[in-house]
Amino acid sequence: MAQKAKKDRAKSNAVALNNLHIGSLVVNGFFLLWHLLFRSRSLFFWLLFSLPSFFCQFALERTGRPSFDPATKALKSSGEDLAAPGLTEYMFDVIWVTWAAAILVAFMGNWAWLVWVIVPAYGIYKGYGMMGTARQMAGMGAGAGPGAESAPPAGNRRQRRAA
Numbered sequence: 001m002a003q004k005a006k007k008d009r010a011k012s013n014a015v016a017l018n019n020l021h022i023g024s025l026v027v028n029g030f031f032l033l034w035h036l037l038f039r040s041r042s043l044f045f046w047l048l049f050s051l052p053s054f055f056c057q058f059a060l061e062r063t064g065r066p067s068f069d070p071a072t073k074a075l076k077s078s079g080e081d082l083a084a085p086g087l088t089e090y091m092f093d094v095i096w097v098t099w100a101a102a103i104l105v106a107f108m109g110n111w112a113w114l115v116w117v118i119v120p121a122y123g124i125y126k127g128y129g130m131m132g133t134a135r136q137m138a139g140m141g142a143g144a145g146p147g148a149e150s151a152p153p154a155g156n157r158r159q160r161r162a163a
Contacts, residue, residue, distance in 0.1 A: 003075065010066035010078040017064055017082070020095065024057060027099040034106040042110045046102065049116050053098035056091035064088075090126070094119050 028050065035041045064079040082088060097119050104112035 006075060006078040009081060010075055013064045013066055013079045013082050017061060020057060020060065023099065024053070024095070027102055031102045031106050039106075041105055045110060045113050046105070049101060049113055050098055052119070053095045056094050060088070060091055090123070093122070 031041070031046060035043065035046075060082060064082045066075060066079045067077045068074065069076050080088070082092075097116060101113055101115040104115055
């Protein structure tokens with residue numbers, strides 16, 4: 001039972017990364033085949049909008065792939081949790097939106113790359129929400145709010161009575 005959680009995470013990470021790479025191969029291969037065989041689509045835009053997706057896949061591969069000792073084949077590192085919320089989740093969203101846009105472009109035309117605008121818009125929305133939360137936390141810690149006057153004065157009870 002030793003390191004069962006690490007072994008489970010390593011197994012789920014390996015499956016998730018393999019599915020991610022297979023999906024990327026299928027979607028991008030489909031787009032390129034469609035471009036070559038049926039209708040010409042802009043390879044410039046495909047490369048431009050696919051680069052963030054490729055970067056995200058590379059980052060997920062580097063951080064999430066489990067590593068094993070070559071001599072003993074024992075688990076050295078299970079990798080970061082690929083099911084974690086936050087940046088990891090956002091990277092998967094970038095990849096999936098890019099895949100959806102590539103398939104839509106293949107069938108509908110180059111204007112469908114506008115679907116990719118969802119990615120930075122969502123990032124701005126989440127960033128704005130985090131800034132609001134940070135401001136609230138900073139305001140609570142500063143004590144300069146309107147409730148600061150009702151706080152009891154510093155010192156012990158005898159000093160407060162004398163004041």
